[in-house]
Amino acid sequence: MDSLPQLLLATAKITLPLSAIAFVLAILIGIISQVFRSNKFRPLAWLANVYVWLFRGTPLLVQLFLVFYGLPRVGITLDPWTSAIIALSLNTGAYVAETFRSAVASIPRGQFEAARTLNFTKMQTLRHVIIPQAVRIALPPLGNDLIDLIKGTSLVSTISLVDLFQSGKQVAAANFEPLAMYLEVAAIYLVIFTVLSWLQSLLEKRSNRYMRSVHA
Template identity: 75%
Template sequence: MNRYIELWIESLPQLLEAMVKVTLPLTLIAFVLSLLIGILATVMRTRSNVNPLNWISRFYVWVFRGTPLLVQLFLIFYGLPRLGITLDTWTAAIITLSLNTGAYVAETFRASVASIPRGQFEAARTLNFTKMQTLTKVVIPQAVRIALPPLGNDLIDLVKGTALVSTISLVDLFQSGRQVAARTYEPLAMYLEVAFLYLIIVTILSWGQRYLEKRSSRYVRSANA
């Protein structure tokens, strides 16, 4: 056991460096882009009168929700060069994670908007709200509150999904742990430490998710009081 503790302490700086320089920035960038992609796909599917845009959105969500993230990563990093498109590891990882998570975010936003009673849209029209006013004062506040729990889950899944970028030689938290395990011949100790660090990240995100849910619920309770 003492050997494990010494190894954990010795390897912690390297793992934290990989986490701070790769895993966390990759998660943040991909999630922000996935939100933008999800909003665009939702608008194309629910607010567009142009059928091709609706079909493109549906097809995109169908493909990226229906195929494994690892397969998508390999197609983009290893497959696209066959078409003359070569991407570095960072770019391939960001594109793949953003497109994959964006498909789930799009479904989250679509379901959130669909759950708003149609009567509220009609009430907004009777109050002579413009489309922008209806969107900002009626749709978005309610949709965001409804979407918070699943969006938090999407972010947590994204954090765990970043471990797959090690398969294209990007030295993230998991890949860094693999390197130490290969050098020390202690895979059990290293993967336990890596798992613990992922658990810390996910736990912090879960606390933040619950805090935001309570804040939004308190707003709803005070508005109905």
């Protein structure tokens, strides 16, 4: 347990901030991608679809290597932190875009028609009808996307970032106790997962109460 402070420090300095920044960017990327995918201007829709297809269809590890080791070959050199944020946010953004697409697609067409009969503008329809329902539907998969992102940060050790996993590797190499070390690392990931799962459940309950109050 002497190594616990070092592991927690790596979690607080690298793993959690990296996950938070990448997830916020992924949400923005996902929203923009979904707007482009539903755009009637076909080149934009095509580009967004290719982006989602590419980043969902290739491993995160490959994407990290392309950003950190590949881009310098074309004159773009990035530090490990920036490379990790770019790769993680683009990877998760593709999944977030698909989450938003499926959430909007699951809303019955009658909701759009009802808004039209009430003379709602497109923005009013989005604000009062579509977005509240889509957010409620998207909350569980978005929570899963965040959890997957946090677990995916363990791969940034391959580009020399000393995150929670890399810190555990270093301690294991020093004390020759890999089993104990990796159990500690797993325990910290499990604690993060448990807290996030609890928060996700809380948000879903609040969202359901809000929707019931709106329709009451």
